[in-house]
Amino acid sequence: MIESRSLGSKIFDIFNHTFLLLVGLVSLLPFVYIVVTSFSATSDLIPKSFTTEAYQYIFSADTFTKSLLVSIFVTLVGTFVQLALSCLMAYSLSHTQLPGRSFFLMMVLITMLFSGGMIPTYFVVQQTGLLNSLWALIIPNAISAFYLIILKNFFQSIPNELKESAKIDGAHELTVLFRIVLPLSLPALAAFGLFYAVGIWNQYFNAILYISDPALYPVQVILRQLIILSSGAIGDSTSIETIPYHGQAIQMAVIVVATLPIIILYPFLQKHFAKGVLLGSVKG
Amino acid sequence: MSMLKGLKKKKRLGLLSSAILGLTLFTAGCSGDEASSTKSKEGKSDNGPFELSLMFNFDGVEFPKEGNEVEKIIEEMTNTNLKVNPLPGTAFEERLPVMVASGEFPDAVPIPRRHQQYPYVLNAVQGGVFWEIGPYLDQFPNLSKINKQIYENIKYDGKTYGVPRVRPMARRVFIYRQDWLQNLGMEEPKTIEEFHKMLRAFTFDDPDKNGKDDTYGIVMNQGQPFTYYAPFFGAPNKWEVTKDGKFIRDVTTDEFFESIKFQKKLYDEGLMNKDFTVIDRPEWTAAVETGKAGVMIDTSNSTQNIELGAQKSNPNAKFSMFSILENGKGKRIFAEGGHNGFFLFPKASLETEEELKKALGFFDKLASEEGSNLLAWGIEGVHYNVVDGKAEKIPDTNMDDVGAYGAPLATLPPLDNAIEGTLTPLAELELELTKENEKYMVSDPTLSIVSDTYLEMGEQLEVILDDAHVKFIMGEIDEKGWKAAVEEWKSRGGDKIAKEYEEAYKKAKAKK
Numbered sequence A: 001m002i003e004s005r006s007l008g009s010k011i012f013d014i015f016n017h018t019f020l021l022l023v024g025l026v027s028l029l030p031f032v033y034i035v036v037t038s039f040s041a042t043s044d045l046i047p048k049s050f051t052t053e054a055y056q057y058i059f060s061a062d063t064f065t066k067s068l069l070v071s072i073f074v075t076l077v078g079t080f081v082q083l084a085l086s087c088l089m090a091y092s093l094s095h096t097q098l099p100g101r102s103f104f105l106m107m108v109l110i111t112m113l114f115s116g117g118m119i120p121t122y123f124v125v126q127q128t129g130l131l132n133s134l135w136a137l138i139i140p141n142a143i144s145a146f147y148l149i150i151l152k153n154f155f156q157s158i159p160n161e162l163k164e165s166a167k168i169d170g171a172h173e174l175t176v177l178f179r180i181v182l183p184l185s186l187p188a189l190a191a192f193g194l195f196y197a198v199g200i201w202n203q204y205f206n207a208i209l210y211i212s213d214p215a216l217y218p219v220q221v222i223l224r225q226l227i228i229l230s231s232g233a234i235g236d237s238t239s240i241e242t243i244p245y246h247g248q249a250i251q252m253a254v255i256v257v258a259t260l261p262i263i264i265l266y267p268f269l270q271k272h273f274a275k276g277v278l279l280g281s282v283k284g
Numbered sequence B: 001m002s003m004l005k006g007l008k009k010k011k012r013l014g015l016l017s018s019a020i021l022g023l024t025l026f027t028a029g030c031s032g033d034e035a036s037s038t039k040s041k042e043g044k045s046d047n048g049p050f051e052l053s054l055m056f057n058f059d060g061v062e063f064p065k066e067g068n069e070v071e072k073i074i075e076e077m078t079n080t081n082l083k084v085n086p087l088p089g090t091a092f093e094e095r096l097p098v099m100v101a102s103g104e105f106p107d108a109v110p111i112p113r114r115h116q117q118y119p120y121v122l123n124a125v126q127g128g129v130f131w132e133i134g135p136y137l138d139q140f141p142n143l144s145k146i147n148k149q150i151y152e153n154i155k156y157d158g159k160t161y162g163v164p165r166v167r168p169m170a171r172r173v174f175i176y177r178q179d180w181l182q183n184l185g186m187e188e189p190k191t192i193e194e195f196h197k198m199l200r201a202f203t204f205d206d207p208d209k210n211g212k213d214d215t216y217g218i219v220m221n222q223g224q225p226f227t228y229y230a231p232f233f234g235a236p237n238k239w240e241v242t243k244d245g246k247f248i249r250d251v252t253t254d255e256f257f258e259s260i261k262f263q264k265k266l267y268d269e270g271l272m273n274k275d276f277t278v279i280d281r282p283e284w285t286a287a288v289e290t291g292k293a294g295v296m297i298d299t300s301n302s303t304q305n306i307e308l309g310a311q312k313s314n315p316n317a318k319f320s321m322f323s324i325l326e327n328g329k330g331k332r333i334f335a336e337g338g339h340n341g342f343f344l345f346p347k348a349s350l351e352t353e354e355e356l357k358k359a360l361g362f363f364d365k366l367a368s369e370e371g372s373n374l375l376a377w378g379i380e381g382v383h384y385n386v387v388d389g390k391a392e393k394i395p396d397t398n399m400d401d402v403g404a405y406g407a408p409l410a411t412l413p414p415l416d417n418a419i420e421g422t423l424t425p426l427a428e429l430e431l432e433l434t435k436e437n438e439k440y441m442v443s444d445p446t447l448s449i450v451s452d453t454y455l456e457m458g459e460q461l462e463v464i465l466d467d468a469h470v471k472f473i474m475g476e477i478d479e480k481g482w483k484a485a486v487e488e489w490k491s492r493g494g495d496k497i498a499k500e501y502e503e504a505y506k507k508a509k510a511k512k
Helices: A007-038 A053-059 A062-093 A101-113 A118-127 A145-157 A160-168 A173-184 A186-201 A205-210 A219-230 A247-276 B002-030 B069-078 B089-102 B119-126 B134-139 B148-153 B178-183 B192-204 B254-268 B281-289 B300-313 B353-366 B369-377 B400-409 B425-440 B452-473 B479-511
Strands: B050-058 B080-088 B109-111 B163-166 B172-177 B216-219 B239-241 B247-249 B293-299 B319-322 B339-344 B384-387 B390-393
Touching: A007 A247, A053 A062, A053 A247, A062 A101, A062 A145, A062 A173, A062 A186, A062 A219, A101 A145, A118 A205, A118 B089, A145 A186, A160 A173, A173 A186, A186 A247, A205 A219, A205 B089, A219 A247, A219 B080, A219 B089, A247 B281, B050 B089, B050 B109, B050 B353, B050 B400, B069 B080, B069 B353, B069 B369, B069 B400, B080 B089, B089 B109, B089 B119, B134 B353, B148 B163, B172 B178, B172 B192, B172 B300, B192 B216, B192 B254, B192 B293, B216 B281, B239 B479, B247 B479, B254 B452, B254 B479, B281 B293, B281 B300, B293 B300, B300 B319, B300 B425, B319 B425, B353 B369, B369 B390, B369 B400, B452 B479
Parallel strands: B050 B080, B216 B293
Antiparallel strands: B109 B339, B163 B339, B172 B293, B172 B319, B239 B247, B384 B390
16 A cells, blocks of 8 residues: 655655755756866857867877876875885774883874974985976875874774684784785775875876976876966966967866866776775774 | 993994995095086186076976087077076076075076065165166167066166066966857957857857857956956046046055946856855866857967966867957057067176176077077078968977077067068967057056055065955955955055155156
């Protein structure tokens, strides 16, 4: 027997759906606008003409394709390195009986609150010989203190009995980590992996500070350059290059190119997100 | 248990050490070769080419590859071996302070115009990081050709440290649609009143003859200062020095207030865009290029690009420009610094006078006739031919590679020393206008003097004025509100800034 719903509840549903639809549209429309503009010669919501000139212009520079490869490489390697380092450290810190644990945690916390500032950091990078290498984009921010602490809590939330029983069976610490703890932490790893990847992919300032060889620029630097070129905002036309095309389309195309890889990544990790990120911070 | 613990410890140690080992391997394997400029120079003896490392901002997509034709020609001409490190324009400005702090210098440091009085530059100059080049200049004929006033504008404590990239001193222009003006049967405006008429016609009389009411007069953007009309109304250029050495700020004068009343009129009558506080550069140029607005204010060298952009969608679009509008105060135009940044020469990389002279010699040689021809016209036989002693451009040649070196490295304007040649009508007009403007310049007396309060909080104080200015134009405050904002600016530091300038001005005068 189907329950007949009251009028009030129906009205509420209608309102609810309209409201949610509006919210959805509001967040979707800017994206639609960006994509549409990048393919059109005019800046209207309803495109009057379709053209891929903006994209052709972006990809016309060798440097752009090269920088795309650089970015992909740095993102892949960097995410792996950063996740590996974070996991190793978080796992060590998740042992309550680790000597000096509170001291290390305190040190981690301090870095969350205070930073040395740009120039001291530059000196550190310089003295460790990272200048002008891709590692300068990976090592300096390799471990995020915040993610580290969440990861640590996540590892701690895994029942101790599991680890103990594994050890009784003769597994040593690394085996426990790789065979028991990490497989159980996949949601968290997926989430933090994505955060790290997005972070590296969007990295711009570090590249500018530490890298002076144009062949090693990640894509963001080149994109920013294209944007500035296309907007004609060259402080003092020190450049004779003329932009072959309507600036706004190029800017929008740049946004599409810069965000697309990350957007593509998202659906694959979506299922881990729902339960992944802060799971470890709540004991229950 | 204790045995377990011991085991664990060992393993932990092992893990730690392997991690450290791994890290060191990473870093050791991948550190790029650093372009440290403190290496001893080659070419110290007078015969070999002098090794010159340069870093500058490059505003393009791709810098020409090493060993390109232009670089070869420059190296041969100046007897140098160039090591160029081009940085994207944006990266460059952020890199500079770090570079100065770390003391890793190329042989010439280009300081952008906006950084002239930034603390990091001031401190470095006062700390003796850079060579004072004043005493050497007369050995370099082309560098000493540069307008003395411009050297004056970039002095620190009355001494010359920099070689400027020269730009016209007064190059603010109104860029307008000439074909619209012809459609309307009007003449280029000479006075504020005629200008107002032109904007009205651009807005209401369908200048593009498409039968639609889809145009307006002038487009402004958020980044633009509001002082464009001030000179025509008789206001000072930022500051005015009275006979007894007092400094008066433009905003405190009645003339300035008249000029913002005029802007309000444009706004109220709908002759300018209502969204001027939010649009940025691309939308601003697009408004003119797509035929919505008929006028914009920019530097004289942009007109050509604007016209090219507009002709993509409308081949009949024609642009022209003018600088000065009269309004009963005679012809006046504000002078700017006359440079787009300047080169400083660090002692860390140029260790001896000999090396400094070689670096200066490089810029001097680039400004000679031979160098100027290259930067102005390109490579002979590739970009231009000489016909009857005049340069004639070869059509459809690409000057990008030349521009990549010319724009950041030219000090004296290339056209000053190059042979004559044929220019586009707009480029001719630009030369004429900027020359003409030099007769009517009103200069800003504070360019080369420093006020500590201004450095510290001047920018924040400007915000008070800018806000009030915008609000006044939009009708949110009236004359009383504007005056109150000026008073607030004075009390929060404006008066102090004026006092400091007065003292600095006295000092600088005493030195001369």
